[in-house]
Amino acid sequence: MEKKLKIIFITTIVVISNLNLKCQDIEEKIDASKLEWLVYPISTQNRPHEWACEPSIATNPSGDQIIAGSVLDQVHRVKASNNSKSNNWIHQTLESPFGVWGDPIIQYDYKGRAYFLHLATPNGKKDEDYLDRIVLQYSDDHGASWSTGSSIGYNPPKDQDKEGIAIDKSNTLHVSWTEFDKYGESDKTKYRSRIRYSQSTDQGETWSPAITISSNEGDCIDDDNTTEGAIPAVDPSMGVVVIWSFQDTIWLNRSDDDGAITWLNQERPIATHVGGWAQEIPGFGRANGMPISQFELDGDFHLVFGEQESGEKSWLVHMVSKDGGVKWSNKQKIPVPDGVIHHFMPWFTIDSTNNSLHIIAYGQKDSTTWETQAYHTYSNDGGKSWHHHALAESFSPTPNHFFGDYNGIVAHPKSGIHMVWTQQNDGVNSIYYCNMKSSLELNSKNKPKRKKRN
Numbered sequence: 001m002e003k004k005l006k007i008i009f010i011t012t013i014v015v016i017s018n019l020n021l022k023c024q025d026i027e028e029k030i031d032a033s034k035l036e037w038l039v040y041p042i043s044t045q046n047r048p049h050e051w052a053c054e055p056s057i058a059t060n061p062s063g064d065q066i067i068a069g070s071v072l073d074q075v076h077r078v079k080a081s082n083n084s085k086s087n088n089w090i091h092q093t094l095e096s097p098f099g100v101w102g103d104p105i106i107q108y109d110y111k112g113r114a115y116f117l118h119l120a121t122p123n124g125k126k127d128e129d130y131l132d133r134i135v136l137q138y139s140d141d142h143g144a145s146w147s148t149g150s151s152i153g154y155n156p157p158k159d160q161d162k163e164g165i166a167i168d169k170s171n172t173l174h175v176s177w178t179e180f181d182k183y184g185e186s187d188k189t190k191y192r193s194r195i196r197y198s199q200s201t202d203q204g205e206t207w208s209p210a211i212t213i214s215s216n217e218g219d220c221i222d223d224d225n226t227t228e229g230a231i232p233a234v235d236p237s238m239g240v241v242v243i244w245s246f247q248d249t250i251w252l253n254r255s256d257d258d259g260a261i262t263w264l265n266q267e268r269p270i271a272t273h274v275g276g277w278a279q280e281i282p283g284f285g286r287a288n289g290m291p292i293s294q295f296e297l298d299g300d301f302h303l304v305f306g307e308q309e310s311g312e313k314s315w316l317v318h319m320v321s322k323d324g325g326v327k328w329s330n331k332q333k334i335p336v337p338d339g340v341i342h343h344f345m346p347w348f349t350i351d352s353t354n355n356s357l358h359i360i361a362y363g364q365k366d367s368t369t370w371e372t373q374a375y376h377t378y379s380n381d382g383g384k385s386w387h388h389h390a391l392a393e394s395f396s397p398t399p400n401h402f403f404g405d406y407n408g409i410v411a412h413p414k415s416g417i418h419m420v421w422t423q424q425n426d427g428v429n430s431i432y433y434c435n436m437k438s439s440l441e442l443n444s445k446n447k448p449k450r451k452k453r454n
Contacts, residue, residue, distance in 0.1 A: 053404030164231030224276030229290030275308030283370030
């Protein structure tokens with residue numbers, strides 16, 4: 001009996017010790033003091049080419065190359081092994097016969113080809129050909145040189161704007177965007193907007209004819225009643241989903257054959273969008289809460305967007321779907337950082353090594369001085385709890401100085417989380433960069449087991 005009690009006692013101690021170790025692992029995983037942060041500016045406004053705003057960033061999934069882009073036509077690149085100093089970045093101006101006119105989106109495919117998507121202005125000015133297509137240029141030497149570009153969605157005299165891209169494991173490129181009958185026109189009886197989609201199966205050389213995947217058309221003002229914010233997300237079990245905002249509602253359309261042929265007959269509303277995607281933030285000429293979505297490798301589908309109440313406070317929302325977007329969880333309001341009134345303009349990614357969720361967004365603490373700061377917001381439990389880390393110094397924007405609509409964030413399996421965003425001081429923009437990685441190398445130790453889709 002004494003021997004049995006001794007065995008039970010020892011077993012109990014072992015179980016408690018293991019539970020304590022697991023709790024310690026969880027605590028360490030969310031402890032910001034165990035994370036390494038590298039923050040500095042990489043570029044400052046120098047027009048006509050460098051407006052230093054709307055930055056996007058991508059990393060080579062099988063290497064250590066980092067490429068960022070910014071308005072109007074700037075490329076910034078460095079190796080992760082050399083990213084400890086701002087002067088290690090190489091900067092260049094992108095050129096194309098279609099013109100390069102902002103909205104840069106950077107992405108790598110699984111073969112290591114880099115892509116730079118942007119808007120067009122073939123004559124180099126705002127004339128009848130302005131915004132006549134979406135342009136994709138690619139690089140096989142990590143940004144040192146670029147193709148002249150391929151044309152997506154050319155449909156004159158209509159305007160093509162605000163594109164997004166997702167790439168599946170077969171290296172099929174999925175691109176969606178907003179088409180305006182005539183950008184900026186308010187008469188909806190004559191001019192409307194819609195969501196368009198095209199794909200490339202040859203790494204951006206050629207594109208399928210563009211199709212319309214929204215049946216509800218908006219106006220062309222570039223505001224809440226405009227169909228906007230369409231960014232595709234690839235389902236790892238097959239298929240592609242596009243989500244956008246229109247008339248205070250989040251909409252979804254989906255193709256189960258990777259977008260080649262069939263889509264839902266009509267887009268589905270999946271959530272209310274309180275305050276719409278166009279937000280009023282003191283001191284900022286424009287700001288937004290457009291939806292950003294991404295799948296985990298196990299199939300869980302996460303959605304993040306911004307909401308606003310009467311212009312007095314703004315916050316971010318998280319939702320998750322476990323069936324590819326058919327059913328969704330209730331909206332969860334992400335707690336704002338301490339002292340923040342407006343939490344806005346999110347960009348979102350998932351670290352596939354541990355399924356942690358990462359957001360870069362701004363937090364405004366004072367609606368009088370307009371003091372604003374960039375924040376990295378992250379969750380290690382699928383969105384049940386969130387943590388914030390302030391990035392760089394705070395700043396106060398200058399009204400009527402173009403600030404841009406978005407920032408960039410991407411996860412790399414070895415070099416961690418990479419972020420780029422705009423800061424503005426005395427009306428001058430700068431692009432800032434941050435690299436966050438764990439000093440505990442927890443990625444493989446805490447990686448959840450792969451789940452099967454119900």
